[in-house]
């Protein structure tokens with residue numbers, strides 16, 4: 001157990017109604033007694049306390065305090081929480097008093113959660129779920145994160161690891177007792193179980209990156225020739241004037257990003273420079289970036305001015321694929337009857353008169369939802385998990401190709417170790433810093 005006591009403002013920075021300052025470590029309780037002048041605290045109850053700086057004798061605040069004795073706390077250590085008035089000076093006074101005390105120090109980002117992990121209060125996937133919950137910006141993101149924090153992924157991966165360990169036990173027996181003739185069908189059964197497991201993991205990996213898309217946001221690019229109305233659409237989506245709109249072709253040059261909540265799903269939309277050849281090197285750089293962004297996006301709105309039909313820009317037509325919504329804009333001025341553009345049925349709209357916009361939003365929401373829909377099974381949420389699961393599958397594939405029990409057993413051990421890396425059971429020192437570094441202070 002850690003001998004240092006850490007503290008931090010657990011609520012957000014800046015003036016607020018009530019702020020929470022949290023301490024964790026062996027001295028937490030004695031600090032509570034010193035600041036409040038009391039020592040009779042009932043575990044996990046809110047107590048009204050007059051907090052006084054023990055050195056200066058200055059009053060800090062009339063607040064509430066909670067004491068969580070180890071090991072029944074968030075971190076598993078002695079934990080004390082102060083709920084105080086959220087004025088900057090009040091919070092600062094308490095933090096200053098704490099800073100004065102020997103053996104106390106400010107917590108590093110994620111340190112409370114790291115201690116919870118080290119004291120077996122949660123596994124790594126739960127800690128990551130907690131971090132995601134704090135960063136979640138949409139409802140669906142928050143739900144996925146909460147589910148992960150509550151152990152949905154950890155349970156899945158631990159069960160897989162346990163199943164491999166059981167099969168491994170069989171091979172260890174073969175190795176340890178080579179003279180015993182273990183029945184053939186036992187080995188065949190064990191191998192069938194591994195094959196099943198391998199398929200389950202492969203199915204979990206083949207999820208179209210649903211969980212990752214929901215966690216990181218679906219990347220949407222708006223592309224098309226100059227003046228098609230791309231920036232006008234961005235402004236409609238963002239419900240504010242994010243981008244400059246003008247009737248001068250080549251208005252947008254850099255990529256303009258905006259974060260949207262579309263039906264509870266996170267979308268990062270990029271407005272891009274109109275695709276055309278230009279003598280202007282800066283505009284050409286913008287066009288290059290636009291094309292890059294189109295390539296790296298999960299979804300595209302490929303937009304044309306309806307009046308340009310049937311002479312549509314070839315550069316833009318070339319970008320149309322299965323991840324594209326093809327839009328004929330400015331339907332208030334022209335509405336040609338077109339069944340198919342690049343294999344897609346066009347959507348008519350006007351980013352100016354707003355005609356057709358509701359239907360377009362509906363289509364967009366459907367496309368976003370199918371890409372990151374939460375189904376019954378919990379989805380993979382991070383590249384870190386994906387890599388480890390791929391290592392696990394690799395080991396299981398090698399296992400299937402090998403007869404020698406010693407080598408087969410080693411492959412099974414590698415497979416469990418790969419799963420253990422995800423949950424933090426084994427072999428994790430190097431991943432800990434990565435996992436905990438994107439927390440905020442006080443968590």
Ligand SMILES: Nc1nc2c(c(=O)[nH]1)N(C=O)[C@@H](CNc1ccc(C(=O)N[C@@H](CCC(=O)O)C(=O)O)cc1)CN2
Pocket residue numbers: 020068071072073074081121
């Ligand atoms: N004031 C406050 N609100 C908070 C937290 C907190 O730490 N403090 N949380 C922090 O993120 C979340 C709640 N999560 C918590 C998780 C575990 C324990 C805890 O004391 N666990 C003990 C006892 C379990 C029990 O009896 O229910 C344990 O695990 O042993 C507390 C809060 C959100 N709200």
Ligand SMILES: Nc1nc2c(ncn2[C@@H]2O[C@H](COP(=O)(O)OP(=O)(O)OP(=O)(O)O)[C@@H](O)[C@H]2O)c(=O)[nH]1
Pocket residue numbers: 225226227228229230231232233244245246247248249250251252253272273274275329330331332333349350351352353
């Ligand atoms: N009539 C009509 N005009 C529109 C519509 N959408 C956009 N416009 C106008 O078309 C012009 C170009 O719009 P923008 O949104 O700047 O076009 P863009 O595609 O971003 O153009 P670039 O940034 O140059 O690539 C502006 O004058 C808009 O007001 C529409 O649906 N109907």
Ligand SMILES: [Mg+2]
Pocket residue numbers: 230231232243244245251252271272274
């Ligand atoms: Mg523009």
